[in-house]
Amino acid sequence: MGSTLTDILDAAAHGRFPSPDGGTTVVPQPSCRDAGVIAFTGHSVVFTDEDPQWVRRTLASVDCDPLAATMNPRFLGALLDHTRRSMDTIDLLTVASSLDGPPPLPLTELADAGHPRELRARRRRDDIRVWAAEGGVVVLGRGVAGRWEAATEVDDGCRHRGLGRALATAARHLVPDGDPVWAQQAAGNARSVRAFQAAGFRPVGAEALLLAT
Numbered sequence: 001m002g003s004t005l006t007d008i009l010d011a012a013a014h015g016r017f018p019s020p021d022g023g024t025t026v027v028p029q030p031s032c033r034d035a036g037v038i039a040f041t042g043h044s045v046v047f048t049d050e051d052p053q054w055v056r057r058t059l060a061s062v063d064c065d066p067l068a069a070t071m072n073p074r075f076l077g078a079l080l081d082h083t084r085r086s087m088d089t090i091d092l093l094t095v096a097s098s099l100d101g102p103p104p105l106p107l108t109e110l111a112d113a114g115h116p117r118e119l120r121a122r123r124r125r126d127d128i129r130v131w132a133a134e135g136g137v138v139v140l141g142r143g144v145a146g147r148w149e150a151a152t153e154v155d156d157g158c159r160h161r162g163l164g165r166a167l168a169t170a171a172r173h174l175v176p177d178g179d180p181v182w183a184q185q186a187a188g189n190a191r192s193v194r195a196f197q198a199a200g201f202r203p204v205g206a207e208a209l210l211l212a213t
Helices: 005-013 052-061 066-071 073-083 116-122 163-174 190-198
Strands: 024-027 035-040 043-047 090-096 108-110 126-133 136-142 148-154 181-186 202-212
Touching: 005 024, 005 043, 005 202, 024 052, 035 066, 035 073, 043 066, 052 066, 052 073, 066 073, 073 202, 090 190, 126 163, 136 163, 148 163, 163 181, 163 190, 181 190
Parallel strands: 024 043, 148 181
Antiparallel strands: 035 043, 035 202, 090 181, 090 202, 108 126, 126 136, 136 148
């Protein structure tokens, strides 16, 4: 397994995961902005600039199955308090390879769109680009460890027509340089989970992203 979060994510994007040994790897934050936890099958990665020994002592104090400790609310709450950060939710972390050719639907790139999805993305990502389709948008930007991340939004009146799947698929055509594209979905947002998986995004783990306040 690689020694940096970038190495670990690059390997996971190509189907090579940490050994499911029940352990936890602590690595430095890839940037001042990005800290958090990724739980793969049987192994977790905590990316933080806090003392790794503090992380391990805190995990050991959590009264639960060790395999679940990094995503346990007690540990996450302690990590949030210790780092003075905030978080929204635990997301399903998914990834897909890029695709050649044009997207499957007409898109228009927007400049400074001011769309709520774009404004939300700017807190978490760099190099934001936004494309509009009839009834929705797709957003690309560089997020955790510089990975390309996609997000979509479908207007209320255009749901249940396959547009979410088409927008998620479009992200695979839009990502530059042939890089993989990542996406996070809240576990309870079943509609988004179905759309991204139908577009070829593979689940690789769970992610709790800690946001600087």
